[in-house]
Amino acid sequence: MTRIDPDAIRRGDRLALSRALTAIESNDPAGQAALAALFPETGKAHLVGVTGSPGTGKSTLVNQLARYFRQNQSPKPPKVGIIAVDPSSPFTGGALLGDRIRMQDLIGDPEIFIRSMASRGALGGLSHSTAAFATLMDGAGYDLIFIETVGAGQAEVDIAQLAHTVIVVEAPGLGDDIQAIKAGILEIADILAVNKADLPGSENAARALRMMLEMAHGKGSLPAAGKHLRSGSPIGQEVTQSLDQGWDPPVQLVTATEGDGIPELAEAIQSHQAYLQSTGLWQAKEAFRLQKDLEALVRDTLMEHWREQVDEDRFAEVLTDLVHHKLSPAEALQLLL
Amino acid sequence: MTDRKIRVLIAKPGLDGHDRGAKVVARALRDAGMEVIYTGLRQTPEMIAEAALQEDVDVVGMSILSGAHNALVPAVIDKLAEYGLDGVKVFVGGIIPEDDVPGLMEKGVYAVYGPGTDTQIVAEEIKAALSQSAN
Numbered sequence A: 001m002t003r004i005d006p007d008a009i010r011r012g013d014r015l016a017l018s019r020a021l022t023a024i025e026s027n028d029p030a031g032q033a034a035l036a037a038l039f040p041e042t043g044k045a046h047l048v049g050v051t052g053s054p055g056t057g058k059s060t061l062v063n064q065l066a067r068y069f070r071q072n073q074s075p076k077p078p079k080v081g082i083i084a085v086d087p088s089s090p091f092t093g094g095a096l097l098g099d100r101i102r103m104q105d106l107i108g109d110p111e112i113f114i115r116s117m118a119s120r121g122a123l124g125g126l127s128h129s130t131a132a133f134a135t136l137m138d139g140a141g142y143d144l145i146f147i148e149t150v151g152a153g154q155a156e157v158d159i160a161q162l163a164h165t166v167i168v169v170e171a172p173g174l175g176d177d178i179q180a181i182k183a184g185i186l187e188i189a190d191i192l193a194v195n196k197a198d199l200p201g202s203e204n205a206a207r208a209l210r211m212m213l214e215m216a217h218g219k220g221s222l223p224a225a226g227k228h229l230r231s232g233s234p235i236g237q238e239v240t241q242s243l244d245q246g247w248d249p250p251v252q253l254v255t256a257t258e259g260d261g262i263p264e265l266a267e268a269i270q271s272h273q274a275y276l277q278s279t280g281l282w283q284a285k286e287a288f289r290l291q292k293d294l295e296a297l298v299r300d301t302l303m304e305h306w307r308e309q310v311d312e313d314r315f316a317e318v319l320t321d322l323v324h325h326k327l328s329p330a331e332a333l334q335l336l337l
Numbered sequence B: 001m002t003d004r005k006i007r008v009l010i011a012k013p014g015l016d017g018h019d020r021g022a023k024v025v026a027r028a029l030r031d032a033g034m035e036v037i038y039t040g041l042r043q044t045p046e047m048i049a050e051a052a053l054q055e056d057v058d059v060v061g062m063s064i065l066s067g068a069h070n071a072l073v074p075a076v077i078d079k080l081a082e083y084g085l086d087g088v089k090v091f092v093g094g095i096i097p098e099d100d101v102p103g104l105m106e107k108g109v110y111a112v113y114g115p116g117t118d119t120q121i122v123a124e125e126i127k128a129a130l131s132q133s134a135n
């Protein structure tokens, strides 16, 4: 087991942070130990999810946003963390992590930390360790943390749960017809960015999105930010009242390669943060996420305990009967618990 | 139980604009089960060391076709050391004259690969280099 000094992470030692991230990702207990030491100081960072189909320009956009926040926020620009998640190959377990290619501008700024991560078998677009990465960066003093992830399947739910603010990135001409956008992606969007505004079709895409949003949200319905809080949140009841002020997800046209529309997008991010804080949704989201994390942890731990104590032969026997349809799954469960 | 994956940074230092070879190696290492970070063209030694630090890689592989390897490789290795990354293993690929290989090895490179090297060998030697340092 490696040893990681939480004080070094606090002091801004980036190698210590980097090693802690690796430890977390590798299930090395040193990672959780560092996280536990820092945890009391965390919960401050603004987590911004950036999701969308492959190639829409998420990395280019994050690059511009990070640069903008570093250069234009006075008096003290935020320290910016970036977590870029790409899928692992389900066959080899390997991964090609290429998001940094678009973030070369940011290298050399010691207050920006970029970490690529592979999803490592997690179903969604996030890895099991992504939330812990964000917490460690938060503990290391990063104020604004972007989490880039390809939007696919379960990923949408995951990123909506983890991030305070979700930016969904669309782009024209990807063959991925705007009309075909799943309702799911609209539901999680706090901000919609239509990137590649320099290309034909972007205006139309933005218009179509605005229309779809209007239909989805309508008058008097819950804003997106509240929707995924509704079920199971311990303090969900209290916050639904304050939701009346609502948040209408803006649709912003941007050209990430040129930087056009970046100031407006940055402003939307800050407005959303202010909205969350003024309505109590910030805390509600935090509570909801921690509850979900805890539940997942309990589930994994119970599963592991069960695996350790289950009799292999017995398991094989029951499995065989199940496969031969002599037992139903529920009956098999009864025999194994 | 820890399960550490091998993380590799594939870097293109210098000014040459061909990264086909680098991409082939990157893909092969991914297929060998590694996590490969690729950062694109024209990296300075500083940028490479920065990326290696933030990504906490075990290995840095550099692809150099420009002929500037005798300057670039030592510069990268020195930067890595300056960043506290002495433990990171370094290999070089590209067009490297036979005569230059010993000098690079002396500087701390564990392998030099010419064009057309079987990528499986690259993967195997990464594993070997890492298991050696673990002992």
Ligand SMILES: Nc1nc2c(ncn2[C@@H]2O[C@H](COP(=O)(O)OP(=O)(O)OP(=O)(O)O)[C@@H](O)[C@H]2O)c(=O)[nH]1
Residues within 6 Å of the ligand: A053, A054, A055, A056, A057, A058, A059, A060, A061, A099, A102, A150, A195, A196, A197, A198, A199, A254, A255, A256, A257, A258
């Ligand atoms: N024309 C145009 N191209 C852009 C713009 N933004 C990004 N691109 C290009 O789109 C391609 C993909 O950009 P990325 O930033 O890598 O996209 P991504 O969504 O991060 O891609 P993945 O991480 O692979 O899903 C690159 O070739 C970019 O140069 C833009 O505003 N206009």
Ligand SMILES: [Mg+2]
Residues within 6 Å of the ligand: A058, A059, A060, A098, A099, A148
């Ligand atoms: Mg990307």
